[in-house]
Amino acid sequence: MMNNPRQLALSILNDFGISEPQNIEIEDIAHALKIPIRHVGLNGCEGRILHNSKHSIITLNNNTDFETRKRFTIAHEIGHYLMHRKDSTNHNDDISSLSWFDDKNQHKVLKQEFEANEFASELLLPTDMFAASIQAKPFSPNLIRTISDHFRVSRTSVIHRFTEHGNHPICVFYTRNNKVHYWRKSEDFRYYIKGITKLPPPSDSVCAEFFNDNTIYSVEDSKQEIVKSTWLDVKDDFVDDVFYEFCLVHSSANLAISVIWED
Numbered sequence: 028m029m030n031n032p033r034q035l036a037l038s039i040l041n042d043f044g045i046s047e048p049q050n051i052e053i054e055d056i057a058h059a060l061k062i063p064i065r066h067v068g069l070n071g072c073e074g075r076i077l078h079n080s081k082h083s084i085i086t087l088n089n090n091t092d093f094e095t096r097k098r099f100t101i102a103h104e105i106g107h108y109l110m111h112r113k114d115s116t117n118h119n120d121d122i123s124s125l126s127w128f129d130d131k132n133q134h135k136v137l138k139q140e141f142e143a144n145e146f147a148s149e150l151l152l153p154t155d156m157f158a159a160s161i162q163a164k165p166f167s168p169n170l171i172r173t174i175s176d177h178f179r180v181s182r183t184s185v186i187h188r189f190t191e192h193g194n195h196p197i198c199v200f201y202t203r204n205n206k207v208h209y210w211r212k213s214e215d216f217r218y219y220i221k222g223i224t225k226l227p228p229p230s231d232s233v234c235a236e237f238f239n240d241n242t243i244y245s246v247e248d249s250k251q252e253i254v255k256s257t258w259l260d261v262k263d264d265f266v267d268d269v270f271y272e273f274c275l276v277h278s279s280a281n282l283a284i285s286v287i288w289e290d
């Protein structure tokens with residue numbers, strides 16, 4: 028078994044002769060791999076996969092209106108099937124696990140969620156296509172939305188792809204139930220992050236506005252001005268320097284993904 032989720036995804040695309048994943052139905056790959064899919068109404072769950080020693084079945088929530096989310100969920104479950112079925116762990120996936128991209132957490136199930144998300148990201152949007160789509164374009168919430176819509180892949184996965192292969196330094200925070208679970212940054216993001224893991228987000232962050240007042244900005248206002256010291260540990264001279272935050276919220280999961288950057 029190949030243990031690199033991205034290589035595995037590319038080998039699947041290659042096996043099926045797929046060069047433009049945005050133009051195929053991901054469900055067809057599951058059928059070709061002979062994994063049955065059932066569509067039912069699920070509550071608080073986007074999809075799951077059950078295995079015994081011989082068989083697997085994927086169940087998908089048919090109450091999801093977002094085509095993009097369905098595609099990402101199917102791709103994620105195929106990832107579990109290919110990489111994790113041997114240890115017969117069943118996975119129940121909601122938006123919080125489908126948005127989990129912590130590359131450092133070694134907890135077994137969380138690591139498997141990370142791997143399934145990496146697999147799904149690459150299957151739906153191979154890295155070379157991502158690189159071509161950001162060429163000479165500055166980072167902005169709009170760029171994330173445009174790529175996500177064009178390739179029919181989740182916004183969160185595009186944000187994390189940007190931390191790995193972007194052309195502009197960013198840092199991403201995953202905050203759930205008013206607690207920062209982890210952050211992840213581009214290699215060239217050269218600032219110190221405040222010690223906020225396991226704590227509520229900074230009181231002057233856009234993320235805190237969501238958790239405290241349920242504020243959700245419209246698409247036009249999704250690039251919000253903050254200051255450098257909101258999320259970062261900086262010297263006195265720089266605390267008021269301009270920084271930006273884009274906070275992507277999933278109210279149903281009480282989850283916020285914040286991206287911060289400097290223009």
Ligand SMILES: [Zn+2]
Pocket residue numbers: 103107118119120124139140143
């Ligand atoms: Zn999962």
